Every structure is written in C-alpha cells, then in structure tokens.
Amino acid sequence: MALKRRIGVFVCHCGGNISDHVDVEKVVAGVEGEPGVAVARTHMFTCSDSSQQEMIDQIVDEKLDGLVVASCSPKLHMFTFRGMSERAGLNPYQYVHVNLREQCSWAHTDDKGGATEKGIHLVRAGIAKCALTRPLHALRVETQPRALVVGAGIAGMRAALALADMGLAVFLVEREPEAGGWALQAGKMGPEAQHGPDVAARLGSRIAAHDNIMLYTGAELIEKSGSIGDFNVKVRVSDEDVVDLNVGAIVVATGFDTYQPREGEYGWGLDGVVDLKTFRQMMADGKLEHGGKALRDVVFLYCVGSRQSKSEACPAPNTYCSRYCCTAGTFAATTLHALEETLDQTVNQYHLYRDIRTYGHLEMVYEQARREGALFVRWDPENPPVVEQGDDRLCVKTVDTLAGSDTLEIGADLVVLVTGMRPRENDQLNSVLKIPESKDGFYNEIHIKLRPVETVIDGVFIAGASQGPKTLAESVASSLAAVAKAGGLLMKGYVDLEPLIAKIDTDKCTWCDACLKACPYGAIEKTVCGDKEVALVIASMCKGEGGCVPVCPHDAIDIEGFRDDQIRAMIDASLKEAVV
Amino acid sequence: MSAKTKEPDPKILVFSSNAISDPGIDLAGSAHMHYSTAVQVIPLPCSSGVKPDWVVHALEAGFEGVFIAACGGDCAYLSDCTERTSALIKSAQDKLKERDISPKRLKMSGLCSVCADNFVSHMGKFQGELKKLEAK
Numbered sequence: 001m002a003l004k005r006r007i008g009v010f011v012c013h014c015g016g017n018i019s020d021h022v023d024v025e026k027v028v029a030g031v032e033g034e035p036g037v038a039v040a041r042t043h044m045f046t047c048s049d050s051s052q053q054e055m056i057d058q059i060v061d062e063k064l065d066g067l068v069v070a071s072c073s074p075k076l077h078m079f080t081f082r083g084m085s086e087r088a089g090l091n092p093y094q095y096v097h098v099n100l101r102e103q104c105s106w107a108h109t110d111d112k113g114g115a116t117e118k119g120i121h122l123v124r125a126g127i128a129k130c131a132l133t134r135p136l137h138a139l140r141v142e143t144q145p146r147a148l149v150v151g152a153g154i155a156g157m158r159a160a161l162a163l164a165d166m167g168l169a170v171f172l173v174e175r176e177p178e179a180g181g182w183a184l185q186a187g188k189m190g191p192e193a194q195h196g197p198d199v200a201a202r203l204g205s206r207i208a209a210h211d212n213i214m215l216y217t218g219a220e221l222i223e224k225s226g227s228i229g230d231f232n233v234k235v236r237v238s239d240e241d242v243v244d245l246n247v248g249a250i251v252v253a254t255g256f257d258t259y260q261p262r263e264g265e266y267g268w269g270l271d272g273v274v275d276l277k278t279f280r281q282m283m284a285d286g287k288l289e290h291g292g293k294a295l296r297d298v299v300f301l302y303c304v305g306s307r308q309s310k311s312e313a314c315p316a317p318n319t320y321c322s323r324y325c326c327t328a329g330t331f332a333a334t335t336l337h338a339l340e341e342t343l344d345q346t347v348n349q350y351h352l353y354r355d356i357r358t359y360g361h362l363e364m365v366y367e368q369a370r371r372e373g374a375l376f377v378r379w380d381p382e383n384p385p386v387v388e389q390g391d392d393r394l395c396v397k398t399v400d401t402l403a404g405s406d407t408l409e410i411g412a413d414l415v416v417l418v419t420g421m422r423p424r425e426n427d428q429l430n431s432v433l434k435i436p437e438s439k440d441g442f443y444n445e446i447h448i449k450l451r452p453v454e455t456v457i458d459g460v461f462i463a464g465a466s467q468g469p470k471t472l473a474e475s476v477a478s479s480l481a482a483v484a485k486a487g488g489l490l491m492k493g494y495v496d497l498e499p500l501i502a503k504i505d506t507d508k509c510t511w512c513d514a515c516l517k518a519c520p521y522g523a524i525e526k527t528v529c530g531d532k533e534v535a536l537v538i539a540s541m542c543k544g545e546g547g548c549v550p551v552c553p554h555d556a557i558d559i560e561g562f563r564d565d566q567i568r569a570m571i572d573a574s575l576k577e578a579v580v
Numbered sequence: 581m582s583a584k585t586k587e588p589d590p591k592i593l594v595f596s597s598n599a600i601s602d603p604g605i606d607l608a609g610s611a612h613m614h615y616s617t618a619v620q621v622i623p624l625p626c627s628s629g630v631k632p633d634w635v636v637h638a639l640e641a642g643f644e645g646v647f648i649a650a651c652g653g654d655c656a657y658l659s660d661c662t663e664r665t666s667a668l669i670k671s672a673q674d675k676l677k678e679r680d681i682s683p684k685r686l687k688m689s690g691l692c693s694v695c696a697d698n699f700v701s702h703m704g705k706f707q708g709e710l711k712k713l714e715a716k
Contacts, residue, residue: 102609114617546629
C-alpha cells in the first residue's frame with residue numbers, strides 16, 4: 001500500500017532550535033528513500049507563512065496524498081498544519097506531526113549524532129503512520145442556541161447573565177429554594193467588604209428582569225440525553241413537575257460544601273468552638289459576646305479541613321489548600337477590629353496558622369490585620385494546636401514555631417475554626433452528567449492550563465468551585481471562561497467533532513459486550529449487521545480514548561489515527577537501522 | 581549520559597498519552613533535561629488504550645524495553661484509568677512470559693503533564709535495569 005502513496009516530508013530547522021542539535025539535512029537524506037516518499041526537504045521555519053505557501057504549492061504540484069511535518073511539539077502547531085493541509089486540498093487527517101524539537105533536539109543537546117539518528121527514526125515512524133492514513137472527515141453537528149446552567153450561586157448567576165447577554169436562551173437550575181448560593185450566608189466578604197446577600201440580590205434582580213433567562217429553583221437535573229450542541233434534559237421542579245428542555249451546551253456551577261469538623265477535632269463540639277460562618281453571622285448581628293459574656297479573647301484556627309494528612313482519625317484527608325480561607329480569616333480580623341471600635345469593646349485576636357496564603361493583592365488584608373493588632377502564631381502540622389475546656393473558658397495550647405519550642409497557653413472565650421472547602425455532594429447530578437472527578441473529588445477539567453473549563457463530555461463545561469477551591473473572584477473568572485467556551489460554541493451554530501474515534505471491524509465483532517461495559521460514555525450500542533449482532537459506535541458520544549480497544553477479545557476495535565496497523569508500522573519503522 | 585559509548589543504550593519505546601504524559605515528556609525537552617537518544621515515544625490518546633500485543637510486538641521486533649507513561653489519576657477520560665492500564669500491563673506481562681521474554685522489560689508509571697524530572701529519572705533507572713538484564 002505504501003508504495004502507492006505520495007508523501008511529502010518537511011523537516012524544520014526551527015531557526016536552529018532543531019538544526020543546532022539535529023543534522024536536519026541528514027534526516028532528510030535518511031528518509032527520502034522510504035516507501036511512499038515523493039518529496040523530502042527542509043525549511044528554516046515550517047510554520048512561517050512563506051514556508052506554508054511553499055508546502056501548499058508542493059502538495060498541489062506533486063499531487064501529494066500524505067504529509068509529514070517534523071518540527072516542534074504537536075501541542076503548538078498540529079492545528080496550524082492541519083489548516084494548511086486543508087488549504088492545499090489535502091485531507092487534514094492524512095497529515096502526521098513528528099515531534100523533533102521537544103522530544104529530540106532539545107532533549108539531546110549533548111549528542112548531535114545520537115539526536116540525528118533518533119530524528120531519522122522518528123520521521124520514519126511518522127512516514128510509516130502517514131502511509132496508512134485514510135481520509136477522515138469531522139462530524140459536523142448543528143448547535144441549538146440555548147444553554148443550561150446548573151447551580152445559581154454567584155458563579156452560575158454570572159454565567160447565566162453573560163450567556164443571556166449574548167442573545168442565547170438560558171435555563172438556570174438551582175437545587176435550593178433560592179438563588180444566591182453561599183453568598184447568601186457570607187455576610188461581608190473580603191477583600192472589598194461587599195455584602196454577600198446584596199451581591200446575590202443584585203444579580204437576582206437582573207436575572208428576573210432578563211427576557212432570555214428562565215430560573216428554576218428547588219429544581220434538579222434528572223436526565224440528559226443527546227450530545228454536544230443538542231442535549232435533551234429533564235429538570236424536576238419542586239418534586240412535582242418535570243420540564244423537558246433542549247439545549248446546546250451545559251455549564252455546571254454547583255459550587256462547594258464547607259468542611260464539617262469531626263467531633264473533637266480542634267475542640268469541635270465544645271461550647272465556644274464555632275466555625276467561621278457562625279462567627280461572621282455573630283459579627284453581622286453586631287454582638288461580640290458568647291454565653292452572655294463579652295468576648296475578650298478570640299482564637300482563629302486555620303487550615304481546618306484543608307491540607308490534611310492521612311491518619312487513623314482522618315482516613316480520607318483533604319490534601320488540597322482551600323485557597324479562600326486565609327483571606328476569609330484575615331478579613332474577619334479586620335471586620336472584628338472595626339466592630340470593636342463601633343462597640344467600644346476590646347477583643348484580643350490570636351490567629352493560629354500553618355502558612356498565610358493571602359496571595360496577590362489579598363496580602364494587603366493580612367497586612368491590615370497585623371497593623372490593627374491581630375497576633376499571628378505559626379504552628380507545625382506535626383504538632384498541631386490543642387483546644388480544651390479550661391476552668392471557666394476554653395484553653396488553646398500551641399507552639400509558636402517562629403518563637404521557640406515553648407508551649408503557649410491561650411485562654412479563649414471563642415475559638416473560630418477557619419474551615420475549608422469540600423466537593424459538593426451531587427450524586428444525582430453526577431449520575432446524569434458523568435463528569436470525571438479529580439482525586440480530590442472536584443470536577444475534572446481536560447487540562448488545567450490549556451483547557452481549564454472543558455470536560456471530556458463535549459458541550460459540558462465546569463465553572464467556579466465545582467472544579468476546585470476558589471475565591472469568589474476566581475469563581476467568577478472561571479465562570480466567564482466557561483461562558484466564552486459555551487457561547488462560542490453556540491453562537492457559531494455548529495461544531496466539528498474529531499473523527500479520531502473507535503471503529504468496529506464488523507467481520508471480527510461477535511457482540512460479546514466487553515466494549516459496552518468498558519465505555520463509560522454510552523458510546524457503544526448493539527446493532528445488526530447482515531445476519532449477526534455487532535457493536536456500533538455512536539460517533540458523537542465516543543471520546544476516542546481507546547479504553548475499549550485492549551478489552552476486545554476479538555481484536556475488533558481500532559481508534560482512527562491510532563490503528564493497530566499504524567502503531568505496528570511505527571514500531572517497525574523506528575527500528576530500521578539509520579546510518580548517520 | 582547519552583553520549584555515544586561502546587555499548588549502546590538499550591532501546592526503549594515509550595507509550596505516552598497526548599494530554600497528560602506527553603506534555604510532561606515535552607517539558608523535559610523544553611528544560612533541556614538530557615536522557616538517552618535510544619528512548620523513543622509514540623503518543624496515544626490515553627494509556628488505557630495500549631494493546632498488550634503492541635508491547636509484545638515492540639520487544640520481539642527489537643526494542644529492549646517498553647515504558648508506559650500512564651495518565652494516572654490525572655486522566656481526563658477515565659476515573660479508573662490507572663486500574664485499566666495496570667490490567668493491560670498484567671495481560672502484556674503474561675504474554676511476554678509465554679514467549680520467554682522477561683516481564684521486567686515492561687514498566688509503567690503515572691506521569692503528569694509537568695513530571696519532567698520523573699520521566700528522565702524513570703528512563704535512567706529503566707535503562708540501568710535493562711543493562712543488568714542484558715548482562716545476565
């Protein structure tokens with residue numbers, strides 16, 4: 001088959017990033033005789049406009065039906081060259097990218113001969129794969145101009161408004177009887193001292209007045225079918241009615257739960273040990289007292305429920321930092337100080353911390369708290385503070401690791417546990433949406449840096465603290481990122497799906513259902529082919545990860561672009577001797 | 581380490597995953613962290629999709645070791661990716677034993693998208709182990 005192909009091979013100097021450490025001319029000489037290669041040459045920068053035009057001309061003039069570009073990582077320019085292939089009239093899936101920079105020249109700057117030899121092997125493998133490519137076509141799906149937002153906290157409300165402002169119809173679903181989320185209970189929120197319920201109310205008013213938004217409270221998503229661009233969902237409202245909706249995209253902004261300390265954890269359960277939410281409410285009520293006595297000494301204890309280590313008492317630790325608590329605790333210090341002045345009451349504050357993580361401009365809150373007299377005492381996780389009931393009030397014992405090894409004993413009228421975030425318990429929603437979770441239990445994005453709000457469920461985006469602990473500002477930023485992705489998808493009117501998905505060899509398939517069991521996405525169905533039952537891949541549901549491939553006992557499944565014959569050919573081509 | 585010596589380094593084929601371990605291997609190159617030129621990578625969508633027969637084929641064809649740079653807990657596709665990849669490793673090792681090929685020639689480790697140090701370390705250790713196997 002390979003002899004019939006006409007493949008163009010273009011090796012990039014990358015200015016010198018590649019050619020300083022790989023002899024690219026020798027690479028060309030080492031591959032130009034490979035079966036199917038019609039053209040092989042180098043370019044100084046294959047990604048430059050002029051080089052792309054030259055390659056397009058050669059694809060056309062030489063009637064090439066396959067293309068190999070050996071340059072930088074495909075993460076940078078795979079789509080560049082796919083686009084170039086299309087412009088040249090070549091099917092973009094008959095182009096193969098070879099990573100000659102990050103995985104060759106840059107990794108072997110100490111061995112030009114070895115790197116050149118490896119480069120020849122890499123390009124030969126690419127040619128072998130290319131020789132077995134066949135034209136593939138993206139699956140084009142029309143998108144419906146409607147979005148579903150799950151969760152009407154601040155992040156969800158902000159997402160709904162932004163999508164609605166784009167002209168899209170938005171259905172906003174909230175499990176609780178009222179929209180607003182945690183902000184309803186937050187009181188004053190740092191660092192700008194905005195009042196949480198007021199923020200929620202302002203957004204709620206805008207939502208109520210917006211023609212494009214329908215808000216369902218006391219409602220839950222109970223069913224989802226369809227795929228990107230065209231989901232059919234059922235929403236149960238107030239335990240009675242079920243509403244059928246058709247949407248093109250789903251934004252999940254279900255937020256977080258707060259950590260609930262275990263009985264006895266840092267004195268939890270003792271009279272006078274409260275969490276930050278309770279203390280904020282106390283301040284909002286304008287009374288600094290407990291048990292009828294004015295507060296004189298208050299201890300704040302940080303990192304409760306965050307950055308935990310595994311132990312007998314804590315078999316499933318939350319190992320992550322909850323990010324917002326240091327700011328919330330230090331902001332509570334400044335709020336308390338202001339209230340002291342209002343009430344003409346003096347309260348000594350002791351903040352027992354592991355590390356203060358008031359990053360960025362939030363550091364100013366910490367500085368203000370210190371200036372106003374709050375004392376900060378650092379503790380060691382190997383020797384954490386102990387909260388006990390004293391004779392007439394609480395007693396907190398701790399060692400200040402920055403001041404020596406003596407144990408401090410602090411008498412306290414109130415101990416405030418600054419608790420972290422936990423993943424929201426959403427069993428019902430999880431069973432419907434099937435968004436993968438990280439090991440911490442929060443929803444998992446495809447890539448934290450490159451695709452931070454997309455999930456492997458095409459058309460389903462995550463926003464806010466449903467993805468991981470975030471401050472409110474970070475939640476809104478993430479929410480608007482999800483809006484940009486969902487809005488872009490729906491405003492375009494269609495989406496092209498990668499055709500690099502599973503393919504069944506119906507001659508080999510006997511419908512044993514192993515692939516059905518291996519696929520968590522519901523992309524496999526039983527169908528009849530001729531006189532036998534076989535597996536059918538639902539193209540819009542298949543993620544192409546290949547989890548079904550090795551479980552097939554009949555070797556009947558391949559992933560397009562990574563087919564069995566292609567991988568074997570790459571292995572064989574990699575091992576052919578290269579003379580440098 | 582990778583300068584040419586009388587004894588060439590054992591050839592290692594690495595199966596990486598496009599979204600997780602391959603960026604980690606890229607990062608090793610971006611940081612100019614050296615490893616042997618006898619290490620070659622074939623990227624796949626996910627480590628759960630490696631066919632045990634590919635491992636056998638690679639070792640029979642001439643690679644001296646196969647390393648599966650698995651997605652581990654970071655896999656965006658499958659929450660049980662590690663278990664699935666472990667299962668196919670076991671299947672591949674069983675096939676290797678049947679062919680009288682040492683199962684020690686197959687290694688797997690989870691490799692994240694920034695695990696450049698780990699990758700280089702794994703390659704160095706694996707090559708050392710393969711050299712010991714060759715010496716036997």
